[in-house]
Amino acid sequence: YIVVWGLAGLPAFAIAAALSSVAMDHPETARYMAAGIFLVLGLYQVSPLKDRCLSHCRSPFSLLMHYASFHGRLRDLRAGTHHALYCLGCCWALMLVLVVAGIMNLLVMVVLAAVIIAEKYWSRGPAFSRVVAAAAVVLAVAAIWVPALSPGLS
Template identity: 50%
Template structure:
C-alpha cells in the first residue's frame, strides 16, 4: 500500500506543480491585463513588456497540456527531481518566450492592418483564419501532435542525452514540438485581439483537448475546418475578428 502511494505521488507531483504554475500564470494574466480591452497589434507595449506578457500568457495556456509529458519525464529522474524539473519546465517556456520575438513583429505588422480601411483588416483576418485552418490539416501538424500525444519515443530520445544539460535539452526539444503543434492557433489571437481572455480560454481548451483527449486528432481537424469556414464568414461578420477589424472590441 505504501509503495502504491509513493508511486502515485511521484506521478502526480510534477503534473500538480505544473497545474499550479499554470493557475498562477492565469492569475497574473487576469490581474495585470484582465481589465484592458482586447486590442490589435502589440497593445502599445514595448518589446520587453510584450515578451513578459507573451511568456506569462503561453505559460497559462500551454502548461496544462504539458503535464502528462512532464510527469512521464519525471519518472526517468532518480535524484534531484524537483530542481531538474524546474530546469525542464524553464527550457520549455524559454522556447515559447523566444517565439515571442517573431510574435511581436507579426503583432506590430497586423496592428497596422487594423488601422487600414475595414475591408483590408477583414482580408487580413481571413488570411489568418485560413493559415491556421490549412496548417491544422497538414502532415506536419499531425507529426508534432503525435509526438505530444504519444511521448514514449521522446522519452527514449531524452534518456540518451548525456551530462547535466539533459533536462535543458529535453525541455527545449519538447517545447519545439509543442511550438510546431500550436503556433498557428496562437496566431489566431491577432484576429481575436491580443489579451482577449475569452479567446485565450477557448484556445487553451482546444490545445489541451488536442493533446490529451482520445479524439484529439479529430478535434484538430474539426478546428482546422472551422477556421477555414471562419475565413469566409469574417467578410460577412467582421466582429468574428475584433482584433483586426475593430468590430466589437471586448476583453473580459
Template identity: 45%
Template sequence: MEAVPGTGPFRPQSSGGQTLVLGWTWAALLVAATLAWVLTVGQSWRMGVELGTMGLALPVFLVMWVPMMAAMMFPALAPVVILWGRSINRVETGTRRVVRQGSFVVGYIVVWTVYGLVAFGLLLGAERLVGQSPGAARWIGAGAYLAAGLYQLTPLKRVCLRHCRSPLGQFLRFGSLRGPGVDFRVGLLHGGYCVGCCWALMLILVGVGVMNLVAMVALTVLIFLEKVWRHGNALAWAASAVFVVLAILALFHPGLIPGLIPGLSARVPAADMTPAM
C-alpha cells in the same frame, strides 16, 4: 502508441518515493498554471481587446506573453513533465529529479518566448497595415482563421501532434543521459514540437485580440484535448473545418475580428468579447 493521462506511460508508479515526487510535480505545475491564469485574467481585464501590440514595447509584451503561454500550455504540458520525470535515470534522488524537471520546463518556456518575438512582429505588422488601410482588417482576420484551419490538415501538424500525444520514444533516448543542460535541451526539443503543433492556432489571436480572454480559454481547451484526448486527431480535423468557416464569416462580420477593428473594442474588457470559436 498514444499516451493518455492515467493510462500507459502516464500512469503513476506505485513506489512511494517516486509517487511523492510526482505528486509534488503535479502540485507545482498546478500552482504555476493557476498563478499564470490569475495574472493573465488581470492583464486582460485591465487592457481589454485592442489592436495589434496594444502599444506595448517588446520587453513589456514578452512580460505579458510568457505568463499567458504558461497559462494556456501548462495544462497539456503537465503529463509530459511527469513522463519526463519517469524517464530520468532511476538513481536520481527525488530533489534532483524535481530540479531536472524544472530545467525541462524552463527549456520549454524559452521556445515559446522566442515564438513571442515572432508574434510581436506579426501583431505590429497587422497594426501598421490596418492603420494605413482599415479595409485590410477583415482580410488579415480572415487570413489568420484560414491559416489556422488549413495548417490543421498538414503533415507537419500531424507529426508535431503525434509527438505531443506520445513523446515517450523521444524521451527514452535522453532519459539515461547525464551532464549539464540535458533536461533544458529536451525541454527545448519538446517546446519546438509544441510550437510546431500550435503556432497557427496562436495566429487567431491576431484577429480576435491577443488579450481576448474567451479566445484564450477556447484555444487552451482545444490544445489540451488535441494532445490528451483519444479522439484528439479527429478533433484537430473538426477544428480545421470550424476555422475555415470562421475565415469566410470574418469577411462579413467584424465582431469575429475585434482585435483588428480600431474603436470596436478599445478599453472593453476582453471577457465581454465573445467571438464564435
C-alpha cells in the same frame, strides 16, 4: 521549454503589431487579414506537419527515452527545447488566432486552451483537429463579411 515559447512570442508580437498597424492605416484590409489567418489555421490543422508534431506532443515518452542516455548539464535543456519545439509546432497556428481576436482576449484564450487540451488528451483528438480546421475555414469566409470577428485588428 519556456525559453522556446518566450522566443516564439517575439515574432508573434512583431506580426501582431505589423498587422495592427496595417489595419489601422487601411481598415478595409483587416477583414482580409483575419480571413487569411483563419485560413492558415484551417490548412495547418490538417497538415502532416501538425499531425507529426501532435503525435510527439501526445506521447513524449519516446523523446524522454532518447534523452535518457545523454549525459551532461545541458541534457534537460536539450530535452525541454526539443519537446517545446514539437509543442510549438502543434499550436503556433492556434496562437496566431489571438492576433485576430485580440491578444488579451480572455475568452479566446480559454477556448484555445480547451482546443489544445482536447487535441492532446482526447482519444478523438485527431478527428477534433479536423473539426477545428473546418470551423477555421468557415470563420475565414465569415470574417470577410463580419468585421466583428477580428476585433484584434480594428
